Amino acid sequence: MAARKVAHQAKTESLAKADRTAEIQRQATAKRAKQIAELERKTRLENEARAKVRAAKAKAEADRLAEAKEKARIKALDRTVSLRNFYKIQSGMSRRQVATLLGSEGEMLSEVAIPGVPTTRMFMWKGAGAFSGNCNVTFQNGKVVKLIKIK
Numbered sequence: 249m250a251a252r253k254v255a256h257q258a259k260t261e262s263l264a265k266a267d268r269t270a271e272i273q274r275q276a277t278a279k280r281a282k283q284i285a286e287l288e289r290k291t292r293l294e295n296e297a298r299a300k301v302r303a304a305k306a307k308a309e310a311d312r313l314a315e316a317k318e319k320a321r322i323k324a325l326d327r328t329v330s331l332r333n334f335y336k337i338q339s340g341m342s343r344r345q346v347a348t349l350l351g352s353e354g355e356m357l358s359e360v361a362i363p364g365v366p367t368t369r370m371f372m373w374k375g376a377g378a379f380s381g382n383c384n385v386t387f388q389n390g391k392v393v394k395l396i397k398i399k
Contacts, residue, residue, distance in 0.1 A: 329375035334383050334397050341392045343371070346385055357384065368393075 329350055337346055347353050354371035361367045366388040375381045386394040 329373045329383050339392050343387050
């Protein structure tokens with residue numbers, strides 16, 4: 249009978265040891281699962297943060313490009329026939345200065361070249377936009393002598 253008790257006790261201790269080992273393994277597995285879940289959560293948060301940074305950078309770049317485009321549009325408008333630019337033209341300005349101010353070479357409408365008389369040329373610049381019109385500028389010897397605004 250003592251042998252049975254010893255065998256039963258050994259079997260019970262073996263089962264208890266197996267249960268403890270299984271419990272330790274379950275705890276270790278649960279701990280690893282929590283660690284993995286935490287790493288996945290941190291990775292997801294880092295990826296979301298990176299995505300937000302990329303989106304913010306893309307938006308900033310888009311805003312910068314839009315601002316540059318708007319500045320270019322405004323600059324182009326500043327170089328067209330507008331009432332404001334028309335009034336900047338002054339007698340004595342060269343054709344190059346007028347062309348630079350109005351943003352193009354203009355279209356020559358007429359030329360009068362009589363020996364002994366200064367050569368006279370008339371150029372037209374076509375406007376663009378809501379507040380612009382066409383203007384004719386007359387040059388004698390390459391200098392502005394007369395302006396005509398045509399709406």
